[in-house]
Amino acid sequence: MRTGWIVLILLVLSGVAVGLYYLLPEPPEDEFRIAREAIATARDAEADRYAKELFREACADYDSAMANWKRQNQRFIFRRDFTKALQLVSSASEKARRSAREALDKATKVNHSTGATVNQLENQISIFEKLYAPLPIPEKTREHFNRAKMLLSEAKIARGKAEFHTAEEKLGQAVHLFDQSNLQAREMMESYFDSYPKWKSWVEQAIATSRRQNSEVIVVDKMAQECLLYSGGELKRKFKVEFGPNWIGNKEYKGDQATPEGNYYVVQKKDRRRTIYHKALLLNYPNQDDRIRYKKNIAEGKFSAKTDIGGLIEIHGHGGRDFHWTNGCVALTNSDMDVLFRMVSVNTPVTIVGSLKTLQNWMEDELAK
Amino acid sequence: MKNKFVLGFVMISIVALLSSCAKVPQAEIDAANAAIEEARGAAADVYVPAEFAALQDSMNSINAMVEAQKGKLFGSFTAVKEKLAAVTTQAATVKTNAETRKAEVQAEIETLLTEVTALVGQNKELVGKAPRGKEGAAAVEAIKTEIGVIETTVTEATGLRDSGNLVGALDKLKAAKEKATAINTELQDVIAKKAGVRK
Numbered sequence: 384m385r386t387g388w389i390v391l392i393l394l395v396l397s398g399v400a401v402g403l404y405y406l407l408p409e410p411p412e413d414e415f416r417i418a419r420e421a422i423a424t425a426r427d428a429e430a431d432r433y434a435k436e437l438f439r440e441a442c443a444d445y446d447s448a449m450a451n452w453k454r455q456n457q458r459f460i461f462r463r464d465f466t467k468a469l470q471l472v473s474s475a476s477e478k479a480r481r482s483a484r485e486a487l488d489k490a491t492k493v494n495h496s497t498g499a500t501v502n503q504l505e506n507q508i509s510i511f512e513k514l515y516a517p518l519p520i521p522e523k524t525r526e527h528f529n530r531a532k533m534l535l536s537e538a539k540i541a542r543g544k545a546e547f548h549t550a551e552e553k554l555g556q557a558v559h560l561f562d563q564s565n566l567q568a569r570e571m572m573e574s575y576f577d578s579y580p581k582w583k584s585w586v587e588q589a590i591a592t593s594r595r596q597n598s599e600v601i602v603v604d605k606m607a608q609e610c611l612l613y614s615g616g617e618l619k620r621k622f623k624v625e626f627g628p629n630w631i632g633n634k635e636y637k638g639d640q641a642t643p644e645g646n647y648y649v650v651q652k653k654d655r656r657r658t659i660y661h662k663a664l665l666l667n668y669p670n671q672d673d674r675i676r677y678k679k680n681i682a683e684g685k686f687s688a689k690t691d692i693g694g695l696i697e698i699h700g701h702g703g704r705d706f707h708w709t710n711g712c713v714a715l716t717n718s719d720m721d722v723l724f725r726m727v728s729v730n731t732p733v734t735i736v737g738s739l740k741t742l743q744n745w746m747e748d749e750l751a752k
Numbered sequence: 753m754k755n756k757f758v759l760g761f762v763m764i765s766i767v768a769l770l771s772s773c774a775k776v777p778q779a780e781i782d783a784a785n786a787a788i789e790e791a792r793g794a795a796a797d798v799y800v801p802a803e804f805a806a807l808q809d810s811m812n813s814i815n816a817m818v819e820a821q822k823g824k825l826f827g828s829f830t831a832v833k834e835k836l837a838a839v840t841t842q843a844a845t846v847k848t849n850a851e852t853r854k855a856e857v858q859a860e861i862e863t864l865l866t867e868v869t870a871l872v873g874q875n876k877e878l879v880g881k882a883p884r885g886k887e888g889a890a891a892v893e894a895i896k897t898e899i900g901v902i903e904t905t906v907t908e909a910t911g912l913r914d915s916g917n918l919v920g921a922l923d924k925l926k927a928a929k930e931k932a933t934a935i936n937t938e939l940q941d942v943i944a945k946k947a948g949v950r951k
Contacts, residue, residue, distance in 0.1 A: 410823035415816045423809050449815065456822040463823065516894050525894060529901040536927035549923075706892070 411465045414472045418445050421479035432548050433489035434482035441478035448472035493547040500554045504535055514749055515568040519629050524567040531561035575631055575737055582736035585646055589734040590616050599731050603713055605630055606738035606745055612726060622719040625702045627711040634711055636686055637693030642711050643668050647733045661700025661717045662724045666733055668696035774829050776818060780836040787843030796850035803846045810839050857918045864925035868906055871932035875899050878939035898935055902928050
């Protein structure tokens with residue numbers, strides 16, 4: 384009798400256990416595993432960087448789903464409901480997959496766009512180096528340009544490590560700095576070449592005078608760094624020359640290391656006994672135009688009235704150093720100076736201009752070199 | 753009396769069935785989480801990001817396992833405990849790896865700092881010896897400004913290093929070294945060519 388009871392109780396208990404096992408709601412383990420895998424794949428695709436918002440939402444949904452699962456587990460076994468947890472975890476999976484796709488697309492785009500920007504910037508830098516780097520551009524402009532180059536190097540290192548996001552950031556800064564320096568240099572040259580019509584007129588008049596009087600005139604072209612000797616209106620000789628370090632622009636005062644621009648003439652021929660620069664042709668700097676401009680600058684407060692206008696501007700020897708070293712004079716090699724010295728006399732007109740070409744032509748020729 | 757005994761036995765059995773038999777290994781979970789936080793504290797997410805992400809994935813997986821077992825009638829945490837022990841050990845390894853990598857990056861930074869500083873000093877000397885070149889003073893000025901920018905980059909890199917951004921500092925120094933080396937090569941070539949011409 385007792386054995387019968389025990390068997391019956393055990394059977395009832397077994398039945399209850401089996402029934403409970405099948406009646407209990409299934410924990411959403413697989414769905415959570417799938418979501419975790421999707422999130423891991425998205426993270427590998429750098430979704431946290433390239434699809435930030437969507438990836439963040441996917442993680443938040445997963446965390447909410449997990450919290451909901453925990454809450455359900457705290458309820459009485461038959462009252463557990465995983466519907467909400469399943470919805471959230473499915474949403475997490477879906478968002479993670481979308482963020483992975485978006486991240487891959489974005490990374491590919493950023494890879495291509497940064498590659499294109501690197502090429503474009505390298506090309507622009509090469510143009511800048513040909514056109515403006517050899518010129519006495521302001522220190523700030525040069526610094527911006529060099530910082531842009533450094534940032535470009537940093538961006539290339541980042542690209543090499545497939546850190547396209549960092550590369551994009553560095554390139555943005557590099558492009559900004561380069562644009563600044565390029566604009567400053569371009570504006571400086573445009574402003575300088577505003578005088579081109581005047582230069583052209585001076586040179587045409589000088590050559591016409593040479594032709595009319597069958598005499599010699601000297602034309603100095605700063606941008607070409609050439610001294611041209613005309614006789615009877617014909618170009619007879621061409622010499623390479625060097626100027627002062629601040630050779631772009633006009634001479635304003637003593638010590639500015641700039642070479643004047645204007646119409647001058649030789650006031651004195653100095654042989655070796657009267658110059659330390661082999662031979663020299665002293666010019667009548669400052670001429671009347673220089674004096675007017677000097678007075679105007681003082682009146683406008685550009686510099687003090689005590690500032691000296693300067694003088695002793697010569698065409699002399701000791702050149703051929705391949706850099707601009709004079710205090711504003713025009714320097715030729717000694718052998719060229721010997722030739723020039725022989726061919727000109729006191730009162731020979733000397734026209735010094737910025738360029739014989741327009742800015743556009745000058746740029747095209749420089750880039751073609 | 754006998755009936756009461758049987759009824760009591762049945763009730764106790766049902767309660768035992770309905771309540772979980774196994775206990776959540778909270779101490780082990782806390783230890784694993786603490787180990788992961790230590791790894792994060794050692795900047796594992798910066799220096800060994802893949803290892804750290806794997807660690808986090810493992811912990812997330814364990815959390816899900818815990819909930820799954822909690823939801824089962826006869827939940828067992830044996831496998832969970834084993835995995836938690838493995839994650840705790842792994843977290844310690846990840847922490848060590850992060851510290852090792854950080855030390856390597858730090859050493860690399862110091863080496864690069866020494867190299868770039870030496871190159872900058874050498875370049876300054878070479879600028880003085882270099883012929884002015886076709887572009888003249890502007891070219892020399894350009895090189896001087898480039899050296900100045902390298903010095904600024906070194907200062908920026910030092911600042912990043914001091915603020916703990918070692919990876920950022922390393923990348924800056926790599927770029928600075930590349931530029932300083934290029935200038936050095938250019939200057940030495942020009943000087944060598946000039947010397948060759950003089951002969």
